[in-house]
Amino acid sequence: MAAIRGLRRFGSLLARMLGFAGGIAAIGGAKAVDLPENRADLMFHGYDGGGVRATGPALLVRKNLVDRVSMSASYYADIVSNASIDVVTQASPYRETRNEYAVGLDYAVRDALISLATSTSREPDYRADAVSLDVSQETFGGMTSVAIGFTRAKDKVGHKDRGFFDNASHWRYRLGVTQILTPRWLASVNVEAVADDGFLGSPYRAARVFGAAVPERNPRTRSSRAVKVRTIGEIADRQSVRAEYRYYWDTWDIRSHTVEAGYARHFGEQWLADAYLRYYTQDRALFYSDNATAETLYVSRNRQLGTFTSVGLGAKLAYTWKRIPGRYEVRLHGALERSRFDFTDFTDIRTGSPYAYDANVMQVFVSATF
């Protein structure tokens, strides 16, 4: 029944997007920027770390409908078995599935690409619906690309015993500029502001006050900013290096730095390899406490809001399996990332030591462009 309901919801989203496509296809226009290429991806993904295992399939199909309109549809599933430290010290391990459906429409007009997308995500105790609009414009002889975007999301928050009891709303505003600097070098800047309102925690999670477990109490609003700069350059024939840095800050007083560096190269005509190193560090939220020693209005022991660092090392490999130039290309991909999380102020109450764990992220997928 759940699958039928999911399909119905997907069909309804598809019908709405097709209606919109029909409307804008009727509008005339001059020569436009290139639409994203026709493409299909089928992926199996996995995450294993800290007692949590999440696996599932994902599918993305993108196809040009008419010469200036492209449509995409995706499905993403997370089958989660959770025996994390929170769960094993407070409750019983559980399994649940999250299904996400999304459809999008891209319309190319002159030097601009307008993208409209909507998604819906369902878990037994959480529902999220989002609509986003993105516009990217090429300018300065095609050397500069400016993109702006907005997402509005509405969530329903539930509890397995109480049903849906609260809501959360999210607004995301983003701006990006990509600049070609030389024939072998480009850079980009992205800025994003996010505002949240509503129930922003977990009804299952407990905080510790004077050693006693109490339900966590989070503020009902949060506002954040993030700035990211990236640059990528060709260092030798068909080899590139890239560097990225992101600074993040919010009204919960979390500050974070993310640094990533990567290297990519071809091996012959059929292989493409990537390797990267990622470092992330953050300071705790104002109301985060491992074990609070004062009664405060807000208190949380969500380690996602604590002080920690993580280091990840990743590799990706793509193999071109079949290629008929001008007609289609089929590639096989694999990706693996191993990361280490070290928490400064989250105690593993089973051992009394600061908590740390290793995690693996895995992807295998087939992509076809046609």
Add this chain to the structure above:
Amino acid sequence: MSRAPSIARHAAFALLACAALSGCARLQPWVKPYERERLADPVMKLQRDGLSDKHFEHVRDVREGSRGATGVQGGGCGCN
């Protein structure tokens, strides 16, 4: 009495703005379309595989306190 310095400041600012804008007007794209072949190579893409990027972003979104400015379109994980 303080009006004169304020007018002078505005005039200087207007002059600087004009100079800056006229400078921009002379600036021409210096990488021609036919010189961008190498930038089209997959190794030069900041984002290559949308579905793969989305999964990595989701994994980080639910484990880190930060969000946003990743360059992945849409954004947000819609989960708890």
